[in-house]
Every structure is written in structure tokens, then in C-alpha cells.
Amino acid sequence: xxxxxxxxxxxxxxxxxxxxxxRDVFSKIKDLSSPFDNxxxxxxxxxxxxxxxxxxxxxxxxxxxxxxTSTVSHFVEVLKFYLAKDGFDAEFYECDYGTLRQTILDTxxxxxxxxxxxxxxxxxxxxxxxxxxxxxxYSEIDNSVKQVVSEFxxxxxxxxxxxxxxxxxxxxxxxxxxxxxxxxxxxxxxxINLLRMFNLELSKSVVPGVSIFDLDYISSLFGKxxxxxxxxxxxxxxxxxxxxxxxxxxxxxxxxxxxxxxxKKCIVLDLDNTLWGGVIADDGLEGISIGEGTPSGEAFLxxxxxxxxxxxRGIILAVCSKNFExxxxxxxxxxxxMQLKLNDFSAFKANFKNKAENIQEIxxxxxxxxxxxxxxxxxxxxxxxxxxxxxxxxxxxxPEDPSMFVQYLSSQSLFEIVQFSSEDLKRNEYYQDNAxxxxxxxxxxxxxxxxxxxxMEAAVGDFDEYNLPRIVQLINKTNQFNLTTIRYSESEIRxxxxxxxxxxxxxxxKDRFGDNGLIAIVILEKETDNSLTIDTWLMSxxxxxxxxxxxxxxxxxxxxxxxxxxxxxxxxxxxxKNKLVENLYENLKFVNVSKLGEKTIWELNLNNYNQRQExxxxxxxxxxxxxxQ
Amino acid sequence: xxxxxxxxxxxxxxxxxxxxxxxxxxICDEMTADKIAGWDSLKHITLVVAIEDEFGFKFSASEIGExxxxxxxxxxIEKRASK
Numbered sequence: 212x213x214x215x216x217x218x219x220x221x222x223x224x225x226x227x228x229x230x231x232x233x234r235d236v237f238s239k240i241k242d243l244s245s246p247f248d249n250x251x252x253x254x255x256x257x258x259x260x261x262x263x264x265x266x267x268x269x270x271x272x273x274x275x276x277x278x279x280t281s282t283v284s285h286f287v288e289v290l291k292f293y294l295a296k297d298g299f300d301a302e303f304y305e306c307d308y309g310t311l312r313q314t315i316l317d318t319x320x321x322x323x324x325x326x327x328x329x330x331x332x333x334x335x336x337x338x339x340x341x342x343x344x345x346x347x348x349y350s351e352i353d354n355s356v357k358q359v360v361s362e363f364x365x366x367x368x369x370x371x372x373x374x375x376x377x378x379x380x381x382x383x384x385x386x387x388x389x390x391x392x393x394x395x396x397x398x399x400x401x402x403i404n405l406l407r408m409f410n411l412e413l414s415k416s417v418v419p420g421v422s423i424f425d426l427d428y429i430s431s432l433f434g435k436x437x438x439x440x441x442x443x444x445x446x447x448x449x450x451x452x453x454x455x456x457x458x459x460x461x462x463x464x465x466x467x468x469x470x471x472x473x474x475k476k477c478i479v480l481d482l483d484n485t486l487w488g489g490v491i492a493d494d495g496l497e498g499i500s501i502g503e504g505t506p507s508g509e510a511f512l513x514x515x516x517x518x519x520x521x522x523x524r525g526i527i528l529a530v531c532s533k534n535f536e537x538x539x540x541x542x543x544x545x546x547x548x549m550q551l552k553l554n555d556f557s558a559f560k561a562n563f564k565n566k567a568e569n570i571q572e573i574x575x576x577x578x579x580x581x582x583x584x585x586x587x588x589x590x591x592x593x594x595x596x597x598x599x600x601x602x603x604x605x606x607x608x609x610p611e612d613p614s615m616f617v618q619y620l621s622s623q624s625l626f627e628i629v630q631f632s633s634e635d636l637k638r639n640e641y642y643q644d645n646a647x648x649x650x651x652x653x654x655x656x657x658x659x660x661x662x663x664x665x666x667m668e669a670a671v672g673d674f675d676e677y678n679l680p681r682i683v684q685l686i687n688k689t690n691q692f693n694l695t696t697i698r699y700s701e702s703e704i705r706x707x708x709x710x711x712x713x714x715x716x717x718x719x720x721k722d723r724f725g726d727n728g729l730i731a732i733v734i735l736e737k738e739t740d741n742s743l744t745i746d747t748w749l750m751s752x753x754x755x756x757x758x759x760x761x762x763x764x765x766x767x768x769x770x771x772x773x774x775x776x777x778x779x780x781x782x783x784x785x786x787x788k789n790k791l792v793e794n795l796y797e798n799l800k801f802v803n804v805s806k807l808g809e810k811t812i813w814e815l816n817l818n819n820y821n822q823r824q825e826x827x828x829x830x831x832x833x834x835x836x837x838x839x840q
Numbered sequence: 841x842x843x844x845x846x847x848x849x850x851x852x853x854x855x856x857x858x859x860x861x862x863x864x865x866x867i868c869d870e871m872t873a874d875k876i877a878g879w880d881s882l883k884h885i886t887l888v889v890a891i892e893d894e895f896g897f898k899f900s901a902s903e904i905g906e907x908x909x910x911x912x913x914x915x916x917i918e919k920r921a922s923k
Contacts, residue, residue, distance in 0.1 A: 251893045254886065258861060284882050442901040443885075453889050 214252065217243060221255045233263040238602075241296050246461035250285075250453035253460075257292045270300035275467070276327035276376070277303060278311045280334050281450035289456045293464035298473070308448070315366050318373050328700075329467060330376045332366070335426065335450045336383040339409050347400045356405065360412045367421050375703040377470055379463075381426040382410040384451065387435040419680075420702045422629045424466055426459075433458050462624060469627035471698075472687040475526075475605060476579055478518070479570055481588035482532040482539055482561075486551065487511050488613065491542055492534060502548030510613040515550035517617045522555055526626055527577065529558035531569045531586075536561040566593055567600035578752035580690065580788070585625055630680050637728065644725030645753060651724070662758055662827040665722040669762055672833035674708060674715035674732075681729045682717055685749060690788040692750040694781065694795065699747075712737040713746075714770060718763060720754050720828070730754050731763060735770060742778040743771040761824035764799045771817060781813040799824070848895075848917050852910070855890045859883065869911030896923035 212220070220243055228236055236259070244256045273294070277283055287303050294301045304325040306314040311334070314322045343355045367378055385406045395401035399408075414423050430438040433455045440452035451459065468474060483490045488500030488507045500508045501515075522528050528551075532539050539561035543553045553559065558576055560569040566588070574581050581603040588594055589609065598606045610619055652661055674682060683701045690696070699707070707713050718731040731750035738744045745767065750759060771779050781796045797803070800820055801813035849867065856865045860878055873879045879887075888904050891913070897920040899907075907913050 249893065251890055254890075255858070258858070282882075285886065442898065442904070445901040446904045447881075447885050449885075 212243070214249070217248070217252055218255070221252075221259060224259060228259070228262060233265075233267045237263055237268055237295075244292075244296075244457075246293075246458045248457050250456055253289045253292070253457045257288050260292050260295060265295075265300060268295070268300075270295055270298055272302065273299045273329070273467075273471070274302050274304070274325065274327045275329045275331065276306075276322055276325060277331040277333050278306045278314055278322070279331075280309070280311055280338050281444075282308065282448045283333055285449070285453065286456050286460065290460040290463055293460040294467065297464050297468045299464075299467070299471075312366070315370055323373055326374070327376045329470060330370065330374070330378050331424075331463070332363075332378060332380045334363075334381050334383075336386055336406055337450070339383050339406065341405050341409075343400050343405060345400060349399060352399050352405070352408070356408045356412050359409060360416050363413065364416050364418075367418065371418075371420055371702060375700055375706060377700055377702075378421045379424050379466060379470075380413070380421055381424050382413050384426045384430040384438065385410075385435075386439060420700065422466065422470065424463060429455075429459055429462055465624040465627045466629070469629050472684070473583075474627050475585050475625040476583040477527040477529060477557075477573075477577065478521070478585045478587060479529045479531050479573060479604075480518070481590065481593065482530060482534060482542070484589040484613075485587060485609075486515060487542070487549075492538055496542065496546050499542070499546070501546065507613060508548070510616065512548065512550060514613060514616045517620070519550060519555060521626065524626075527557050527579070528555055529573050529577075530556050530560060531566050531573065531588075532561045533563055533566075534561045565596065565600075567597050570597060570601060570604060578691075578755075587620075630684065637726075640725065644727075648722070648724050659827070665724070665757070665827070667720060667722040667757065667828040668831055669759070669828045670719040670721075670831045670833050671766060672717055674704070674717060678717055678729055679704070682715070682732055685729070685732055685751065686747065689749040689751065690786070691752055691791045692755065693786075693789050694748045694792055695746065695784045696786050696789060697747055707734070716763075716766060716770070718750075718759065718766075720757070720759060727751070727754055731759060733763060733767060735767065737774050737776060738780075741776055742780055743767070743774060743776040744780040745782070748781070758826040758828050760795065760799065762826045762828045762830070765823050765826065766830075768815075768817065768823070777817045779815040779817070781815070783811045783813065785809050845914060845918060848914060848921065851894060852891070852914065852917065855887065855894060859886055859890060867910045869909065869914065871910040872908060891917065894923075895921040897921060 224236060224239060224243075240256055240259055244253070248256075277287060283305065287305065291301050291303070304322060304327060306320075306322060311332070314320050339359055341355050341359060343352055347355075363380065367380070370376065370378060383406045385403055389395050389401075389403065391398070391401050395403040398404065410427055417423060430451065433451075438451050438455055440449070443449040443452070465474075480486060483492075486501075488511055489498055491499055501511045502508045503512065518528060530539070536559075540553065540559075543549055543551065558573045560573060562569070566586075570584065570586065571581070574584060581601055582605075584603075585605045585607060586594070586597050587607050587609055588597075589611075591608075594606050594608065597604055605625065607620070607623065609616060648665070651664070672678070679701060683699070683704065686704075687698050687700075704715070708715060714735045714737075716733050716735070717729050719729045720727045720731075730753060732747065733745060733749075734747035736744045736746050748763070750763075767779060771777075779801075781801055783792065783796060785793065796811075796813035799815070800822075801815045803811055804814045805812045853865065853867050856867055856876070857863060860876060860883070862877075865876065873884065885904075888899055888907075892898055895917050899916070903916065907916070
């Protein structure tokens, strides 16, 4: 849609706004707006958005501080809109112009009182000053780069000592002007190479709780020629041009989304004209286009290779195609140019039911939310159906030309992460192992026999450094088996654990089919001499109904006894997603002692209750730093 | 090539209506920043960017600060507009 059409569409929406539901208008604004729209269009969208009834949009509140070395008010307005597109109602704190350092160093500043969840250190190349002379040698350069990086890492230290906020730090947007011309690339002491080294060293110096925002990449993507608009720098200290605000806001919102744990997890793929050119049922194995030799075949080949790379980093792949199962599988089994194999997929639906039904079934089978799924299909009719029936699924309007598929998918920034744990590498294995378990289950008519046959072992330990990234990931991602849905950042957990009365326990589970990894955690508080409170209890949905619930309860009881507590208190705070555990405490023989609005409090009195629940899981107690698989 | 000042004024007025979210604004040559609610330094920049986008030219850094009233803005637009 070109600019004139968009301007017209916005005008129409503005008029209809009075008659339409806020959610409908918001949905239309979301479809219309794009990160590459110019500044003027972005402000029209922001204006439309600001006139909506935000209560109806179901946005999650989030507090973000932006500490900048330039004027960012116009950027923040648009960033708020892009955060809303991703489901957040952001409240911003902006420091006074030119006070970034003071704001961080003054522990009594209003910034710390604001208590942001996320702090953007919105700096740029002008904040990076080297004292390197022409012709400097390598060690002089290395020292200077490290010294400049330490100016930033020192600020992070102070911030982290005084706040539990996550930090997003910009790197340097390398400018387009050159002093040595093309020769800058050939010497270490040139402005451009120094900044490149700075950016690399900055990324190397990252500590838990800090993420780097690649502003340099964004300036390249937008186009360095136009990224800087110098007359706005001189007049009003805007560090990049207004037309780049859309793109920068889009990418920043995706990074924040990733920190909150809401990036997408799964891609559902059509087959015909999506993974290969042509229609298998009509064209047969010899007729479909996949492989070197033709432009179209090569494009599909590279799309498959890209998907394999995504799968390797933990994104789940699934197939949903309108074909006979045999016909569809035939291609994977017998076409020698296919890159994707059947076991790259965690779900494979080839049938003639409607795709929305299939996608819903895939979600249920994998135990993931519809809102974590992406649907790719070349057929606009299928896309429209899924968009209408399953509005939570992200349906991509992929370009018609397959040579554009990879770039398009990459540019949507759907799978941002801020931490990479070894669990991510193994995620697809878990889903495949699980399929084998389900097969076995069908053979046993007695649940107890089945559980026993699994030969399960749970490794248990107190929170430690090695497991902390995965623990934090679970705390921020788990929605269904989560009794209280309290989110903690890594620094907040470290803070809590400093208290002797707080105990964090993690649980891993493996069986004869495979290792599920770290799948549950509890955080316990000895709040009084006699009672132990379960502040947090959550578990991955991969391991439901195997006895882990009872196993963990037994572990908590043991800890309570060790600490001399006769009472264990559990809390349940209902949310839209955790109905699953509504009756958990009741099933574990806790008694409901009070109700505060929606929240219920439960108690297990060990004086009255002395049974260990029967479980078919062996316990392996780990001590800190014990080598984990 | 002279572009009708009245039609430029119409287009400039549209910009004001949009940016200040006020359907009643009617600009005139003598109007200054203090006459419109919300016309602060940040809004001034939004206005300038919108004018650059609409009329297809760029103000210089010093020009942006020197725009005193609507009449002066229109003078500049008349001189420099390319669309």
C-alpha cells in the first residue's frame, strides 16, 4: 500500500472510530502500519491509537526508563505504539536532557524511585570517545577500546547495584562520514574500525541482566546515508532522522518482548508452494520445484535451509497441509533434494480438515499457546481463515516470490531472544522424545504400570549459577502450571536468595526415553518460625501427570521438616492461563484456609498429615557445582 | 513557477489540524506559537518535520529556530516548496 492510500485509509478510520469497537480499530491500525512507514504516517497511527479506549485492548503494563544522550520524546511516542502492537501498555520515564550519568550515579534520583523493569541506555557513536593517535599500535588501540567500554560497564555496575531493572544498552551507530575515505577499512586506528572494535568489545563485556541493542545494524538496514539528519542534531539534538523512528521502535519493541519471554516459539508450515514450488498431488515428485538448477528450486532450497537453522536454535517446526498424509510424506522420504526431513517436525498434519482446527490440535499436542505460533502459507484464503478463526496466531503475509521468503521471515523479528541456554538447542528433541512416550502409554492399561515402566529419575538441587539462566527462563515463560505467576528477573532472584529464609529448588526429570532437562522450580520462604510458604511453584507442561507434582510436594515437606516448620502455606492466584492448577493444592491434601478476592490460601499441617505421596520417580539430590548432563 | 499562497495555506492548515488534533484551528499570517495550545518546542519540531514532508524541502538548522509566525512559515514554503 503506498503512502497516499495509507493516508486515505487512516482518514477513513479516524471518521469511523466513533462507531467501531476499539479492538477492531486497533486491529486495523496494526495491519496498516509498518516499521518502514515515514515519520508522518507513524504519527498518524500514534494519534489514532491514542484516541482508543485502551482498557479494552488487554495490554500488560510495563515500566520502562529511557536514559538518553539525545532528544527522544518523538521516538518514545512511536515506541509506545509499537509496544502496544506487541501487547504492552508502557509507562515511560525520561531523564532530563544531558543527565544520563548523573541520573545513574545519583542513587536518590527519581529514576530509581520510578523502579523500571527495563532501562534503555540510549546512547550512540557520539558517546564513544577514543584517545588514539594516527598510527597507534595494536596494544595502544586495544587499551583505549577496553577503557572506553569500561565507561559503560561501570555504569551498568552502579545501575545493577541499585536496581533490579534489566538493561538494554545501545551499541554505536557507526556514521557514514569518513576521514580516510576507503582507507579507513585498512588501519586499526581509523574512526570506523575503532567503532567496530568498540561494538565487538561491548558485546563481549555483557553480564547477566544486560542486553545489547544493535543500533549499528538498524542504521545499516535503514541506510546510513539517511540515518543521520544533521540539521536536527544541531537544532534539537535528535540523533537519527525521523523517518527511521518507525524501524527503530519496531526492533526495540521486539527486544523488549523477548526479555519478557513472549517471542514466538513455533512455525506451522504449509507444503505446496511454501516448502517447494508446485503441487505434489498434481505434479508428482519429478514435477515439484526444489533443488539447485532453477531459480525457484534454489529459492525453496534456501528457505528450507533457513528453517533448519531456526530449528537448530530451538524453534519448533510443524506441518499443516491439505494433502493425503502418504502423498505429503512421500516427498520427505523420497525426494533427494529435500533439506527438511520428517524428524525435523514436531507435528505433521496432512489431511483435509480446515487448517484452523489442525493448528489448534497442534497447539494442544505441543502444549504451547496459540499466541506463540506463526503460520506460513502461500494461499491468502487459508491465511484469512486462520486469521479470523484463530486471531492469536501470527499469520504472515509472505511475499508471492519465494526468493523473498527468507528475508521477509527474518525481518519480522519474531524469534528474538536475550539468552541462549543449552536447553534451547535440545528443545526439539524433547518434543520428539515425548511423542515416543505417548506411543508407549497406549500399550499400558494401568497408569501405575506405565509410570513404573518409564524408569523416571529426578535430579534435585538448590538454585545455582549453572542452572540460573534456565531457571529465569522458566519463571518468565511459564503460564499454565504456575500457581502465582510472579515474574522475577535474574538480578531479583539473586537478591532474594541472599536471604537465609529463602530457598530455591530446581527439578530435572529424565526417563528411559530421554532427558527433559530442568522442568520445575519452587521458591520457598520461611516466613515464620513454624511455617514455610510456597512463593513460587511452576512446572513445564511437558511433564504433567507423571507424578512430578507429588514428588515436588514430598520434597517441600522434607524441607519443611528440616527447617522445623509444621505448616506449609500455598497460594493460588488465578489468571486466564493457569486454570490447570486450580485444584492442585486440594489434590495434594492441603486445606483451603482463606480467600482474598480471587486469590486462595492453602495450608498443609504436618502434625495432621504424615504421608508421603506415592511416586514412581527416583530422587537424586545434587550438590552445588556437581557436573550436570 | 508560482504556487498559489492560498492553496499552500490550506495545506498548512491541514497539518495544524492533524498535529494538534483540533478541528477548529484556522491559521492566519500573524498567528504565533503562544496562540495555539500545546505548541511547545517538541511540537514545533513535529510541525517542522511535517512541513518538510508535505512540501518537499528541508529547513536549515537556523531556519527552524527563526520561524516566528505563520506568515514567515508561509513565506519560506512559497520560496522552497517543490510539491
